[in-house]
Amino acid sequence: MVSKEALLPRLRQTPLFSAWPEKVMLPLLAQSRPLVLAAGEILFAEGGQAQSFYFLATGRVDLIAAAATGQEKIVEIIQPDDLFAEAVAFLGGRYPVTAQAEGVATVLEIPLDLFVESLEQHPLLMRQMLARLSMRLHFLVKELRHLSVESxxxxxxxxxxxxxxxxxxxxxxxxxxxxxxxxxxxxxxxxxxxxxxxxxxxxxxxxxxxxxxxxxxxxxxxxxxxxx
CATH class of the missing domain: 1.10.10.10 (Winged helix-like DNA-binding domain superfamily/Winged helix DNA-binding domain)
Structure with missing residues (x-):
């Protein structure tokens, strides 16, 4: 299993955590924990109560949404060094999609309560989070256009x-x-x-x-x- 200490430099390379000072980052890392997922294992289910978000260390994870017809659609394939589900902190505390490991995968589970507390205490970090969410919204609008009008x-x-x-x-x-x-x-x-x-x-x-x-x-x- 990948150690938390080994993941710290990789976390600092993400747009979300790049500006986080060490004094804020280390307590969050101390409360996080690595998890190993088996192939096909569900990390969290759509509609489930959210207490964490995640950093993908190894492997791949599919984010899957259920359509009104009952069919499922992969909305994103998470790659190593990606953060995911962080937006759930602002979505009423429930996961909007299901996360499933494609093969064996390792993730770092990051507690949402401590994450939100850190944002509230540091306005600059909150602005950075809002910028990241704006980028995600832009991505999703672009994806909707692709699926609706492109061949x-x-x-x-x-x-x-x-x-x-x-x-x-x-x-x-x-x-x-x-x-x-x-x-x-x-x-x-x-x-x-x-x-x-x-x-x-x-x-x-x-x-x-x-x-x-x-x-x-x-x-x-x-x-x-x-x-x-």
Missing amino acids: AEQRLVGYLLDLCPVLNDPARIELPGKKAAVAARLGLTPETLSRVLARLRKAELLTVDRRLISIPNPLALRRWVEGR
């Missing part, structure tokens, strides 16, 4: 380009989850995702090796989807 090709290509470090050079990226999870994240069926990938391979815009995707010219990929 399958536009959704997948936009997602792949977002994963590219730069657009001017060849890129080799790893899908953050299984293809079925990525398809659900994009509002597609696995079959549709496979068909779009096949079209992109046929157009020689990328190659696929399981979860590894090589894009020789990201700008050409963007031009291809804009032309469609």
